Amino acid sequence: MSEVRAQTAQDVVFLRIPAKAEWVVVARLALATVASRSDFPIEAIEDIKLAVAEACTNAIAQGDAAGQIEISCSIEQAALRVHVRAPSGAVAGDHRRADGASSGLGLFLIRSLMDTVEFDADASHGMDLVMVKRLSN
Amino acid sequence: MSEVRAQTAQDVVFLRIPAKAEWVVVARLALATVASRSDFPIEAIEDIKLAVAEACTNAIAQGDAAGQIEISCSIEQAALRVHVRAPSGAVAGDHRRADGASSGLGLFLIRSLMDTVEFDADASHGMDLVMVKRLSN
Amino acid sequence: MSVGNMDIKVSEREVGKAHVIDVGGEIDVYTSPKVKDVVSGLIDRGTYQLVINLEQVRYIDSTGLGVLIGGLKRVREHGGTVNLVCTNPQIRKIFDITGLVKIFGIFDTEAAALKALS
Amino acid sequence: MSVGNMDIKVSEREVGKAHVIDVGGEIDVYTSPKVKDVVSGLIDRGTYQLVINLEQVRYIDSTGLGVLIGGLKRVREHGGTVNLVCTNPQIRKIFDITGLVKIFGIFDTEAAALKALS
C-alpha cells in the first residue's frame, strides 16, 4: 500500500494567499524556492517567479479583495506545473471590478516565459491558469 | 455584507508541503517572507524561520514519508500565529518511526524563540503545534 | 536562503535640467505605486526630462513596466523623454521580450542616459 | 527579495596537526547530512583535532547542532576537541539559547580556534 503510494504520489506544494498585492511576494518567493530545489537554473527560476507573480496580479485585478489565490505546484520529472486559481465564489460576476478586465502585458509575459500556458477566466468561475516550465530549454 | 467580511476576515497564508526534508526550506522562507511583510524586525524573522523549520523537522521525524505538513499563518494585529499540522492519517500509530519520538532540541528551540507554544503529538492524530510570535518584544 | 529588504527605495535628484529617479529593490504590484508617486509628482511639477535609474532594481513586473510606460506617455505629451539605466540581464530581458527596448532609451550608465536626453 | 544558493558547501583542509572544516550556506534537515559526512569521514580516518568554521553559515537548525554535538562526542572519546568559528550573531544566539556555548569552544577567528586546540 505505501509502496503503491510512493510510486504514484508526486510532490505537490500548495499555497493559498489572500488576493492582495502585499502577499504576492510570498507566492513569488515560495515558487522560486521550489524551482531552486528542483534544480532549475537561475534564469528559469526568475522566469517562474515573474510568471507566478503575474498570475497573482491578474487574479487580484480581476477579483474580489476578500478572495483567495490558490497556487498548486507539482514537481514533475523535469518540469514544474503551476496551477493558479482564484475562485470568485463570494462575489457575483457583475460586481467584479471592471477596470481589471485583463492585463495584456502580464499575460503576454506569462506566455513568453513559460513553456505551456492554459488560461481560463470567466465571471462565474474566476481565474484558472495552468502553466508548465520544463527543465531543459 | 462585504463590510462585515472585511471586518471579521483575517489575512491567512496557508502552505502545504510534502513531509520531506528537501521542502522544509520552502516553509521556512515563505514564513520569513510573511513575517517580513508584517514588519517584524530581522531578529524576530530569524526566530520565526527557525521555529517553523523545527516544527516541520519534528513532523518529518515522527511522520510518514508520504505525508504532508500543513502550515497556516494568521496575520493578527501585532502578532503572527502559526499552526503546523502533520496529520498521520494514512499510517497507523504503531507503524511510525520509533527513533523520532520527539526532538528535544527542536522543541526546546521553538519554546525559546516563540512567545507562546501549544504542542500536541499523539500517534492517532499526528502532530499539532500552534505558536505565536508577538511584534513587540 | 536569504530574505532581502522587501521595501522599495525611491528617491529623486536634479542633475542639470533633468531629474534622476533612483529606484532600488523589487518593483511589483505592491511596491510599484510608490514608484508611480515619485514619477507622477515630478511630472505634475513640470519636469519632463527624466532618467530612471534601475541599476539597484532586482525585479520588475508588468505593473512596474506599466508605471514606466505611463510616465513616458505623459512626458511625451510635453515633448519630454524618459531614459532608463539598466544593467541587470534579467530585467533587460523583460524589456526585450515586451518590445519596450524600442520605446525607451535604455543605457548602461547614468551618464549615457543623461547625455542622450538633450 | 532574493533566493540565495541553497546548496551547502562543505570542504576540509589540513592545518598543522588539526583539520579545518569550512561550511557555507544553510545547515538544515536537508543539508546537515552533507556536513555530517565530512565530519564523520575525518573522525573515521583518525582526526580528532577539529575546527569547524561556520563564518559563511547563515542558518543552522537542531539537526545541524546535532551533527556538531555528535562530532564532539566522538572526538572526545579519543581525547580530541571540536572548536567552532562563528561570528554571525543569530547563530551565536542559538548556541547561547541551547547552552552549547558551554560545551564548544566558540571563537571569532580561525586563528584563535586553532590556537586553542593545543
Ligand SMILES: Nc1ncnc2c1ncn2[C@@H]1O[C@H](COP(=O)(O)OP(=O)(O)O)[C@@H](O)[C@H]1O
Ligand atoms: N509593448 C508595449 N509597448 C508599448 N506600450 C505597451 C506595451 N505593452 C503594454 N503597453 C501599454 O501599457 C499600458 C498597460 O498595459 P497592460 O498591462 O497590457 O494593460 P492593463 O493596464 O489593462 O493591464 C497600456 O496603456 C498599454 O497600451
Ligand SMILES: Nc1ncnc2c1ncn2[C@@H]1O[C@H](COP(=O)(O)OP(=O)(O)O)[C@@H](O)[C@H]1O
Ligand atoms: N544543550 C545540550 N548540551 C549537550 N548535549 C545536548 C544538548 N541538547 C541536546 N544534546 C544532545 O544532542 C543530541 C541530539 O539531541 P535532540 O535533538 O534533543 O535529540 P533527538 O536526536 O532525539 O531529536 C542528544 O544526544 C542530546 O543528548
